[in-house]
Amino acid sequence: MIKIQGVSRKASDNGLIYKKRKIDKLSFLYILKKEKLNLKNIYRIFKARGKIKTLNLFDEKYYLTNYSHLVNSNIELLNHYLYHGWKEERSPSRKFDGNYYLKRYPDVRKSKINPLVHYVLYGKEEGRFPNHHAEINSPQNIIKSLENSIFKLNNEINQLKKEIRKYTRVFTIGHINKEKIACDIELFQGLGVTREKRNPQITVSLTSYPDRIYDIHYCLYSLLNQSFKPDKLILWLSKEEFPNLEKNLPSRILELKKHGLEIKWTEKNFGCYDKLIHSLKEYPNEIIVTADDDLFYPEDWLERLYENYDGKNILAHRAHLISFESGSVKPYNQWEKSIENDEISVLNFPTTGGGILYPPTVFYKDVLKDEIFLKLSPCGDDIWFWGMAVLNNRKIKVIKDGFKHLTYINPERELNLNDDGTLFEGNKDGRNDEQLSALLEFYPEIKDKLLREITPKVSVIIPVYNREKYLKQCLDSVINQTLKNIEIICIDDGSTDKSLEILNEYRKKDGRIIIINQKNQGSGLARNSGLKIAKGEYIGFVDSDDWIDLNFYETLFTEAKKQDADLARTLYVYEFQKHSKEEDYLNKIIHKRKSEGELLNVNEHSVVIWNAIYKKEFLQKNNIYFDKLQAVVDVPFTARATYFSKKTIPVVGTYYHYRKDVGNRLTIYNKKRMEEMLKANKITLDFINSVKYENKTDYLVAFKRVIWRYDDLYGSSLKIDNFDKKNQESFFNDIVQGFQSCKYKEDLQKNYYETYFEFLKKDGFNNYLKYQLQKN
Secondary structure (H helix, E strand, C coil), X not given: CEEECCEEEECCCCCCEEEEXXXXXXXXXXXXXXXXXXXXXXXXXXXXXXXXXXXXXXXXXXXXXXXXXXXXXXXXXXXXXXXXXXXXXXXXXXXXXXXXXXXXXHHHHHHCXXXXXXXXXXXXXXXXXXXXXXXXXXXXXHHHXXXXXXXXXXXXXXXXXXXXXXXXXXXXCCXXXXXXXXXXXXXXXXXXXXXXXXXXXXXXXXXXXXXXXXXXXHHXXXXXXXXXXXXXXXXXXXXXXXXXXXXXXXXXXXXXXXXXXXXXEECCCCHHHHHHHXXXXXXXXXXEEECCCCECCCCCHHHXXXXXXXXXXXXXCCEEECCEEXXXXXXXXXXXXXXXXXXXXXXXXXXXXXXEEECCCCXXXXXXXXXXXXXXXXXXXXXXXXXXXXXXXXXXXXXXXXXXXXXXXXXXXXXXXXXXXXXXXXXXXXXXXXXXXHHXXXXXXXXXXXXHHCXXXXXXXXXXXXXXXXXXXXXXXXXXXXXXXXXXXXXXXXXXXXXXXXXXXXXXXXXXXXXXXXXXXXXXXXXXXXXXXXXXXXXXXXXXXXXXXXXXXXXXXHHHHHHCCCEEEEEEEEECCCCEEECCHHHHHHHHHHHHCCCCCCCCCCCCCCCEEEEHHHHHHCCCCCCCCCCCCHHHHHHHHHHHCCXXXXXXXXXXXEECCCCCCCCXXXXXXXXXXXHHHHHHHHHHHHCCCCCHHHHHHHHHHHHHHHHHHHXXXXXXXCCCHHHHHHHHHHHHHHHHCCCCHHHHCCHHHHHXXXXXXXXXXXXXXXXXXXXX
């Protein structure tokens, strides 16, 4: 018998027989030595050995059979693997593949822990696999494999469904009965154009190319068979594509010439542009109607177009609605398709297939410049012609109940079931977007005209006068509003600093910004300039040295729209240089009314305009505007707006930030400002006395508000150097007249206001002056 450490070996007829033994003292000492008497590591090794044996992950027979040179080794076989074998890329058993384990889990390799020790102590509990076979046959892998198979199967099923739908659509898409139409063509005897020509003449124009020419006679017949005859029907063909001219054409096309068809040949091949470009050159003063060569048109197709003709606007059976987001045109595939739209607008994008009527001189002067259109929109003729019309200030009208559901001559071609190809196929995958973008970049005026057509939810009006220091913060807060469909009207009121330069810089970044440049007239008339062009459903005002929360207009508009409010008012904060302070009086009222689910009454407001939005229709109906004042234009405006509003709602959840302590803001009192404030008070008081409030209380609250302002302003006037006694006495007389105009004087002679009636007696001015000096 041959002895090696931990194993006995003896010869037999059946080969080698191995007898496992318990670890002996020598092996124990070997472990202590290798672990350098580190008790923690020694404990870990013995714990691992126990788990290895329990799990039967070390096979001495397998190890010795594969590495027979270890027969004479004095090291116990398991110890050999634990300290040497794994580094030599040896495997301890068929159940555990150390090389796989290290490759599969790089973190174990980095840790430099024996892979078998790591597996039994940590890996097994963490769900790691001892060998590749175990991973393949694991429940996770089997489930993943099944999921992949199901995913592939679903893809194949969906692709099959797609193909089935495509072929099924041949029978559902609008198409003609070619055999029947062919018989109709054979029997067709009439003339398809007028004998007596109109003025202006109506020319139906189209083009084709070799792949389509074999079945275009169906389309041509439908155009010759109209209930309302054109003066001319012209088919434009390229000599380049048909070098032998009519010899290259089917006889079925040539036979239609006797019914009025004209075939004209072009030297240059402009592709899809040929349907209109050549007719424009040859017949500039005629009405031109375009058609596509792959469609069959109903008999009233031309009549429907002409009966809507007004001599100015383009008419289309079929159009898409151009959509915007944040001042930019949305991708073509997100536009509303085949619209029914009563509004004549540049946002109606006509599609050539349905048929388009172009009045004479409808296009901008660049329309025939092929070097431009072939560069910008080489296969988007509808984009180019639409853009040229918009530049010429023409709009598009969509025919009501028009030819929107197209009838195809060759549905297989339309669905790409044959090799003919379609222009639509060539323009998909964003090609239309690329061509439109190129056109708008080359002619930025087009985008400006489009933006002016959009009905924004809110028009934000910002008067600007020498606010370069604060203007960018203001504009940033407005252009980044969460409500994207807004227009931003900035009125530069004769600024002498860099304010206009900043406005132009922001205008280049955001197409929603409109700039009005005018001589200095004051913030009120500047806002009136904005009101004149505002198109928003609601109107908002922002001062150019303030800013707003990013959800400001979305919060206000959502609530105003939901409740159909004339006026929606929210919270505001005073912003000082080093701190903020929330407005106390009005904010508390707004919170209270909101929590109670009630409206704001006619007098629950401050005299500021900017913490609110106003329905534009409401302002126009009640002729609410800003007076010609250089200061405090808010006071009469808010008096009118709150009086006429049928529904004023409180809104919370957002803030207007009103900047205080601005160096050159017109909140610093001077004689001119004082005079303007007196005018504003008088205008407001005249308004209050000219209308009929629902009850005495509402009237008196409104009246007292103005009188309080008179009193407050008088105190401020005493601090102005050039506001002399004569001015002060005149001011006092205004207060007297104000009191005397009150409809309910007896109700004022109470509490605080009884003092003022004493001043109306003899020598009242001197007494009032003395009172104010004591108070201040």
